[in-house]
Amino acid sequence: MAISRAQLLKELLPGLNALFGMEYNRYENEYMETYTEHSSERSFEQDQKITGFQSAPVKQEGSPILFDTAQEGYTATYVMQTISMGFALTEEAFEDNLYGSLSARYSTELGRAMRNTKEIKAMVPFNTGFTALASGGYGVGDGVPLFSASHPQIAGPVISNVDLKCSKSEGKRVTARLIFDVNAKVDITLSAGGQVDRKSGGPGNVSLSTTGRGPEICFAKIGDQTFGPIQAS
Secondary structure, rough: OOEOHHHHHHHHHOOOOOOOOOOOOOOOOOHHOOOOOEEEEEEEEEEEEEEOOOOOOOOOOOHHHHOOOOOEEEEEEEEEOOOOOOOOHHHHHHHHHHOOOOHHHHHHHHHHHHHHHHHHHOOOOOOOOOOHHHHHEEEEOOOOOOOOOOEEEEEEOOOEEEEEEEEEEEHHHEEEEEEEEEOOEEEEEEEEOOEEEEEEEEOOOEEEEEEEEOOOEEEEEOOOOEEEEOOOO
């Protein structure tokens, strides 16, 4: 539908002091600080997740070498979209408007609208990252929302709700506290102030702590996943 004089009645008569509503300070191209931009000539692009190897174990004398394996995991698919919009003016609205060029005004506004569309679409993964996929949440291909605390691994246990804290107290004591949920038994390494403890835990909720008197650093390893290091506070 073309923009006609009926939508711009006040602009057909002299006496307006100013027009407002489209000129505000803006934060331009914020999406460019969040994403790495790529071009494509296809209708969709795909990223394929693959696995590597676990940490190598110590081989005892006379025991066989451990052979690890590798495989493909989930596939992330990016579908291209065409974003399009325009505007039309009646000849009368163009000629009778007393407050500047309508074509210049709305051409500038069209550019702003297109840039704003990019910003909104770029933030969809973050704004819907906690929403269930069935309700429109954004996923990365593994069947759970982006910010899920239970992203499945291709092989091995599902580790979730990991909470690692590192604190310091008098006497140069550094304490690490680790809490997490896991659906299988896993090997755990927890380090604080140079003290390293190795244990097994799970399935279920696991809570561990350890204390050392060395560097004010803590880290943890659950299965093949490493968390930290973090500075004691």
